[in-house]
Amino acid sequence: MEATSVSETHERILDAAERLFTEFGYEGTSTRMVTSEAKVNLAAVNYHFGSKEALMEAVLRRRLVIVNEERMRALDEAEAKANGQPLKPSQIVDGFFGTLLRMAEDDSKGGQTFQRLIGRTMTEPANFIRTFLAAEYADVVERYKTALFKALPDVPKAEIVWRFHFMLGATSYAIAGTDALQLVTDWEVDEDEGTQHEKLLSRLMSFLLGGLRAPLPQFSEPS
């Protein structure tokens, strides 16, 4: 063993893979690109992680565990303060999406890179990724769905779930930072990174809450 608890090679690979999976996607990144960027031997990926798939899962898990724990903690705290009363939708939405967006300011939690990776990964076609994500998110999604049901007792559950789905899409695309249509051409370069994040969070939260609380479509029957 080394001085550090986990070998440095192990984390060098995770960091390189995180960056490359973010930029080129899972299929577009080769193990050789990863070991080359990490400056480690080609065989190191299979030695330390077993396979490329297992590496992808390790990359995602390292950060996701932290986000989802923080999401649980945020809901615990809010519900404790509310003692029994339903939460405000804004608290729930902030607990789920705000928690993720605030991670971008903390480089020790992956910073912007991991945030973009998560945004991208939500639409990765590979089956094992979707399976992994669904399992990794299952508990936290259930908690937040329940909280939303309680916060919006007059809204049919199916409608709430759909709007959760739409919020996920809007957020994923926003943090992926790709802007395929080059819509947002006037990026304010005159501001520092921190201000940008704050603004994105404010803008996104306004949008998500507006969507969540929008009048229901006419057809819908009660839950």
Next chain:
Amino acid sequence: MEATSVSETHERILDAAERLFTEFGYEGTSTRMVTSEAKVNLAAVNYHFGSKEALMEAVLRRRLVIVNEERMRALDEAEAKANGQPLKPSQIVDGFFGTLLRMAEDDSKGGQTFQRLIGRTMTEPANFIRTFLAAEYADVVERYKTALFKALPDVPKAEIVWRFHFMLGATSYAIAGTDALQLVTDWEVDEDEGTQHEKLLSRLMSFLLGGLRAPLPQFSEPS
């Protein structure tokens, strides 16, 4: 030449590629998978399209040209009826996103498959795809941005563009139909396909309009 104006092989390849790119993504689909599914010779992709990249562009262009023409037409018509007056945001949002979603009912326009492909493609990492999409969308995006600016004269332009961005993300994710977190578990299987589409469109439109018209975040200065 054959009886048909364009060779059947040409379209067989496009159809197969559309389906496979949708399911496995661009990098996850090989030319051999395409020619095998299309039941044509391996060399046919390069003979008819030149390269795998050119094939991807052809797959996207075949349908996108039609959607974007229809989007332009919808805005032309609405603006003609309004003669001079700004449009309602709902008309603009429906012109852009509703036009796309209504294509799913028309199999001759790619139906559900192409809709899913477009949703997926918005987050494809490959650079040539993003370049292609930006060029293909440039005109229609400009038209719709302008229409939104006119429809919402009191909202700073930067905020409108960001909300357009969020709407794109929500829609892309919704039509991609992946649902990475298996959020929407209670898909109503008791209804036919057409009803599903109508419901998704209604639900999405309500959400998008709610987000678009939400109260602005506090920080924002006037445009």
Next chain:
DNA sequence: ATACAATTCAAACGTTCGTTTTAATTGTGT
């Protein structure tokens, strides 16, 4: 019917892929 272009076909091109192997090296506990 003949000439010529368009298309299809089988085969192979060189490259890159994820992974494995085997040996060399480094670190650790006694």
Next chain:
DNA sequence: ACACAATTAAAACGAACGTTTGAATTGTAT
């Protein structure tokens, strides 16, 4: 120091990749 496990290293594995080649076949004019 020595024995042994953990890690690194160079090299190679077979498979799959996108693409090209050149001959065989098909279609289309005259």
